[in-house]
Amino acid sequence: MTAPPARSWLPWRSPRLGWFAFAVLVVVGVPLFLRMPLWIDATLYDLAARTVLAGGVHYRDVFDTNTPGFVWIMCGIRAVFGTSIEAARAADLVVVSAAAALLLRLTRAAGATAAGVAWTAAGVAGFYLYVSEFNHLQRDVWMMLPVLGATHLRMRRVAASRSGAMTDGSVFRSAALEGLVWGAAVWIKPHIVPVAVVLWAVSQAGLAAGAPPGARGRRAAADLVGSLSGGLVAGAAGLVWLVASGAWPYFLDVFRNWNTSYLGQMAVEFSDRLAYQPGYFPPWSLFVVVAVPLAVLNVVVGRPWRVPGAADLPDPGERLLPNWLYSVPEDADARFARTVLGALYLSWLLTALCLQKRFHYVHVPETVLMIALFGANRWVIAAPVLAVQTAVMAWLVVAPVGPWTWGGDAFRHVVWAYPDRSPNRLRWWPACFTRGVSGEVRDGVAFQSDYFAGIDSAEIDEVAAFLRTQGVGDREVMAWNDSPHAVYLALGVRPPIRFMHLSTAAGMGENQRRWVQEEVERAAPGVRFVVSDLLRLSSFYANEDQHHFTKPGPGPRDLLPPVVPPEERQLFPLNQPTVFRSGGGRGRYVVHVLTRPVGDIYVP
Structure with a gap:
């Protein structure tokens, strides 16, 4: 045989x-x-x-x-x-x-x-x-x-x-x-x-x-x-x-x-x-x-x-x-x-x-x-899938500038959209072994820190550091939108309202939006600061013209970028004075001091 x-x-x-x-x-x-x-x-x-x-x-x-x-x-x-x-x-x-x-x-x-x-x-x-x-x-x-x-x-x-x-x-x-x-x-x-x-x-x-x-x-x-x-x-x-x-x-x-x-x-x-x-x-x-x-x-x-x-x-x-x-x-x-x-x-x-x-x-x-x-x-x-992904990552590292590299349209619309193929994170690998990592490292290994539902850890750390200098305690900081509620965890404080994903809660119907409004108004007297996210406050920033929000505001009490529409400035929390903005005055997170009536809330 x-x-x-x-x-x-x-x-x-x-x-x-x-x-x-x-x-x-x-x-x-x-x-x-x-x-x-x-x-x-x-x-x-x-x-x-x-x-x-x-x-x-x-x-x-x-x-x-x-x-x-x-x-x-x-x-x-x-x-x-x-x-x-x-x-x-x-x-x-x-x-x-x-x-x-x-x-x-x-x-x-x-x-x-x-x-x-x-x-x-x-x-x-x-x-x-x-x-x-x-x-x-x-x-x-x-x-x-x-x-x-x-x-x-x-x-x-x-x-x-x-x-x-x-x-x-x-x-x-x-x-x-x-x-x-x-x-x-x-x-x-x-x-x-x-x-x-x-x-x-x-x-x-x-x-x-x-x-x-x-x-x-x-x-x-x-x-x-x-x-x-x-x-x-x-x-x-x-x-x-x-x-x-x-x-x-x-x-x-x-x-x-x-x-x-x-x-x-x-x-x-x-x-x-x-x-x-x-x-x-x-x-x-x-x-x-x-x-x-x-x-x-x-x-x-x-x-x-x-x-x-x-x-x-x-x-x-x-x-x-x-x-x-x-x-x-x-x-x-x-x-x-x-x-x-x-x-x-x-x-x-x-x-x-x-x-x-x-x-x-x-x-x-x-x-x-x-x-x-x-x-x-x-x-x-x-x-074969892993082989193809490895080949794409290797090409991005060694290839000359072209449509499939960092500056090209094909990269932005094909490769960047699927971040498992991005080799850029690998340069942060040695930093992962340090005893404590900075927000910069976390942003470096993240895939979507610049997305409205993602957290920019470095800028959240800046906001938390500023609020610590103000001696904030439980229920004195209100995080608006989605990403800023990470500030509660960074500070170790209790929130003044129960809604973290405000857009989810307010978007469930007219009654639900009214209930969110009522809770914000109820909590407002004890709140000193509100943290908002420019990536979330206006759909304008979430699309093609995102870079416009990096422009500084006109003055110390108005740190919002000039492109914010006037009608949005009349709504809470944009109707409150600003006292801090992350990223050296050009970042996405803005701290408002609550000194005026709440008015109508803005939850896009």
């Missing part, structure tokens, strides 16, 4: 090269990642957690339109590890790493080769560590850990049931534990419920396989009741906290009076979200057109509606596809794991498209799942 011919060496077939790429990406990326600033969503939850730990009441003292699970986690992080940015980012890294480890186990179980597992790990590292801070410390990303944990519990239960090692009672107990984990995920973000329902459905036939004759319905009922019981226990525990902490009436107010337009907004924006789908994380997101049919194929071939048996292997439909396009799973367990991974990806993608807002971080989990889906099917997409 002759030995099979040796396969030629190719980079994507090498586990060693895959793990080497992973190691390089981690060594380079983690120091930069840990020193990046927090995004305004993370600072909101950080402020909420600190407020709760200081005896405040969530929703009453810091407005939040979401369930409180993420705030609970942040409370634990801040109570145990302190208040540094690095502590929060290290926690994010641990959560994502744990979720990635579970996902790699699922990928291996679904048929990935050793090289496929290695390159999947490299792809996840090369993706998550090198995307904008907009996507870090977000609820959608952290939901992956309990979801993948619950998925593994379900797969273990199905395997045990197939082997006949489960009774209805053990199915119930195992399902209750899984339901408890799903319940924890729901408290982080309720949008995960459709994913839980889909995974429950695709596993029912497998659970029924080990049931005694005529008892398959009872087995499914034990699984369902157990899952619901665990979820209800998690739900009850959360409700106890809401009531005991005093947050319950304010929680109800948010969901009765503030979130009422959410579903209508989702329906109106659906076509926009569909059009944006391929462009969130190029080139990764472009592969959605291939990932969807591949996931559908995995689910259909797995036939989750049919009780497994010996006759199911091999599946004739699989043999219709060439080996280079589709690798047949080795056994029933691998086929089931691939079915689960495909169902997980499809349900998460559809939930993001149908029930979520058009934000990049919403699509981080599905992108990570897509990388794993390709690995499980032995499509090592991560290898």
Whole structure:
């Protein structure tokens, strides 16, 4: 018998090269990642957690339109590890790493080769560590850990049931534990419920396989009741906290009076979200057109509606596809794991498209799942993607001035728009190892510090330093817009109003805008200073003429740039005198001293 011919060496077939790429990406990326600033969503939850730990009441003292699970986690992080940015980012890294480890186990179980597992790990590292801070410390990303944990519990239960090692009672107990984990995920973000329902459905036939004759319905009922019981226990525990902490009436107010337009907004924006789908994380997101049919194929071939048996292997439909396009799973367990991974990806993608807002971080989990889906099917997409990104970065470093370098139109509109390809951050890598980093370093490793929802750390430090010289205390500083509320954290003071993302709250409707106005007026008598952001105060600055706001103001009591329209100067907070402006009088943050009536507020 002759030995099979040796396969030629190719980079994507090498586990060693895959793990080497992973190691390089981690060594380079983690120091930069840990020193990046927090995004305004993370600072909101950080402020909420600190407020709760200081005896405040969530929703009453810091407005939040979401369930409180993420705030609970942040409370634990801040109570145990302190208040540094690095502590929060290290926690994010641990959560994502744990979720990635579970996902790699699922990928291996679904048929990935050793090289496929290695390159999947490299792809996840090369993706998550090198995307904008907009996507870090977000609820959608952290939901992956309990979801993948619950998925593994379900797969273990199905395997045990197939082997006949489960009774209805053990199915119930195992399902209750899984339901408890799903319940924890729901408290982080309720949008995960459709994913839980889909995974429950695709596993029912497998659970029924080990049931005694005529008892398959009872087995499914034990699984369902157990899952619901665990979820209800998690739900009850959360409700106890809401009531005991005093947050319950304010929680109800948010969901009765503030979130009422959410579903209508989702329906109106659906076509926009569909059009944006391929462009969130190029080139990764472009592969959605291939990932969807591949996931559908995995689910259909797995036939989750049919009780497994010996006759199911091999599946004739699989043999219709060439080996280079589709690798047949080795056994029933691998086929089931691939079915689960495909169902997980499809349900998460559809939930993001149908029930979520058009934000990049919403699509981080599905992108990570897509990388794993390709690995499980032995499509090592991560290898060429990482190679192309590395080549682009190298070209930008060594290329002469031209359309694809720093000064060219192609760079501004193609490369800069996708910051994972920017090599400029690498020069800050040595500075990441200093004991304490400056705001300049944080801006250097950030992707979007010059965006209205991003934080310019150096200028926030300047504002905080000025306000310290004024001896400000709790509720004496009002941060306007989105980015300036980082000042509360820098100073360690309590906010005078509960709204951090003012545009979100005021934009929910006319009643909601009036309630924001009333709260600002109520708080104003105790407020000494207001911090506003020129990047947010006028849409004029957020577009092509952004450089105009760098011009200094005409005088010591008017530091606003001359291009601010007169009608905007009549609205709060621009109607208040100015006493400080970051960036040597040319920056984006302006400090107003509150000496005049509030008047109408301006929240574009």
